[in-house]
Amino acid sequence: MKLYDYILSPSCYKVRLMAALAGATLDLRAVDFHPGGEHRGPELLSLNPGGSIPILVDGDLILTESAAILVYLAAKAAPEWLGRASAEDAAREQQWLSFSGRLTTSLGGARLHEMLLRPGDLAALQAAGIAALRELEAGLVEQRLRGRNFLVSDRPTVADIACFPYVALAPDGGVSLDPYPAIRLWSRALRALPGFIEMPGIHRLHELKPEPNLEQSEV
Known part of the structure; x- marks a missing residue:
């Protein structure tokens, strides 16, 4: 399986993380996303006319949406990562996979604005990101x-992996995670999983703080 990858992309990172947790091997093909804009060049546009990454190629199969790639990797290498134990779990998984797109648009958009100077209404992106964090x-x-x-059950699923990177990188877009103790506990639980791999930019400073206390915090 070949992954067209940008090391600083949270969407690409979630695919690398899922593969590591599932024990799947990826052939990484680095993409000059910034400043080269290779994702909008003829080679990658022939694979994904939408001009986005990640792109996963496995034989004749081409997948271009990170949520679909996560489900494919899990189904192929580690089905226990799919929250399909009941109809309720299956629905919750789909709900949070869809929700992850809002994190990409809001928190991801704020991060791109701050780090790569992409145009956008930063205040509106941050407000949307805060609303999403409160829901999470x-x-x-x-x-x-x-x-x-x-998010789905008493064990992690693809839904957790879909949501984690943009949440963890929210401070890059000027959105603090300090008001969200349950999110910080969830993040620690994901980091503690066997096989977890880091992404550049996701630091552990919050782990140096006292354990979050949900009873003393407001949601």
Whole structure:
């Protein structure tokens, strides 16, 4: 399987992370996303006319959406990462996979504005990102009340991997994670998984702080 990859892309990172956790091997093909704009060159546009990365090629199969790639890797290499134990879990998985797109648009857009000077309304992107984080925090608190540490069940699924990178990198776009203890606990749980790999820019400073206390925090 070949992954057209940019090392600083959270969307590409979530694919590399899923592969590492699932024990799948990827042939990485580096893309000069910035400043070269190779993703909009003729070679990559022939694979993905949408002009985005990541792109996964496996034989005759070409996948261009990160959520679909995560599901494919899990189904192929580690089906236990699919939240399909019940109809409720399957629906929750799809809900959070769809939700991850909002994180990409809002928190990812703010990050691109701040780091790569991409045009956009930073205040609006940050406000949308904060709204998404509040929704994620509420969902994680609800799960904890049910005895679950992850978005779908008591074990991580592709939904957690889909949401994690843009949340972890929210400070790059000027959005703090300090008000969200459940998110920080969830992040620690994901980092502790066997096979977890880092991405440049996702630091561990929050892990030096005291353990978040949900009872003393407001959602």
